[in-house]
Amino acid sequence: MWDTLKNRGYAVASQLLNSIYPSICPLCSNLSDSHQHSPICTNCWSGIKRYSGPSCRICAVPLVSVYSTVCKECLTNAPSFSMVLNYGIYSDALAEAINLMKFSGLRRLANPMGKLFLNLEMPECDGIIPVPLSKSALRESGFNQALLMAKVISKKLKTPLYMDMLLKRKDTLPQVGLSAKERMKNLKGAFKTSGKINKLRLLLLDDVMTTGATARECSKTLMSAGAKEVIVITLARAGMI
Ligand SMILES: [Zn+2]
Ligand SMILES: [Zn+2]
Structure with a gap:
């Protein structure tokens, strides 16, 4: 009633x-x-659908075969994060919604998009960290969409939001058009941490994951600073763009 x-x-x-x-x-x-x-x-x-097909159990990249459970990249070059929890595939309505939020400045979409994350089987954790933007990128776009969505999740799950624990210290070239290797090189040393991270189990939030270079570099930085575990949560998994 x-x-x-x-x-x-x-x-x-x-x-x-x-x-x-x-x-x-x-x-x-x-x-x-x-x-x-x-x-x-x-x-x-x-039209925003959750992906439920076969995927790598570490980085969540969609796999063609249901028989392999870990992708070649994770097997040969294990990431610092323990796993990626991903919602959907970067295409159709999901891709358009993400782009509208990010590039057309529709920040009000952060609330319903943030709620999509709540469909994931979110593990117990000590805090949520949004993938940061550099100061100049933040100035240009006016907001960090990952932070806005992290706020929604933090409130719903009653989990602390650490917005200054991970910072982007330098501007990097846009990742679009770079190979996987170039992307890693481009981001090397781009992030730094601040505050006490020791033994924290953290959720790292990004909107889209393509090669995983950003998530890898952020996780590496957090683990080197003493984090116990980093689990990545993303809205969409994309192929190379
Ligand atoms: Zn993988
Ligand atoms: Zn419509």
């Missing part, structure tokens, strides 16, 4: 907000019909 009333309340509030601020869904150009994931309409939002 209460739930029905509450849902009805949300629906009324949503309709009201949409009538005051009507918005067009950037994916299909229809009117956005829900404030919860506005401006993306309910139909397009329902």
Whole structure:
């Protein structure tokens, strides 16, 4: 009864907000019909699917075969993180939603996108760390989408958010267009830690994981500073872009 009333309340509030601020869904150009994931309409939002196919049990890269459980990269060059928990594949509605948040400045999407993480089987941990941006990158974009989503999760899971424990100390070239090896080289020494990290089990949050170079370098930095374990959580796993 209460739930029905509450849902009805949300629906009324949503309709009201949409009538005051009507918005067009950037994916299909229809009117956005829900404030919860506005401006993306309910139909397009329902296109954001969780990936459940075979994947590497360490880095979560989708695998073609159901028989192998660890990818070649993790076998030959084990990462510092213990595993990656990933939501979906970087394509279609999920990729568009991430890009809208990141490149079109739609920071309000951080709330519904952050909630997608709650579908993952999140382990017990001592804190959440968003992958940081350099000072100039932050100035340019105005916000760090990983931090905004980490705030949502931290609040829901009642887990501390460490926003200054990992910092990006230098600007690096955009990773797009670089090979996996070049990406690692590009990021080498790019991060530093501050504060007491000893024996902490940490969740490192990034929006998209491509080769994993960023997650690898951040984890390496945290583990060298004394972290007990780093588990990476991502919204989307991408191929090379
Ligand atoms: Zn739509
Ligand atoms: Zn792997």
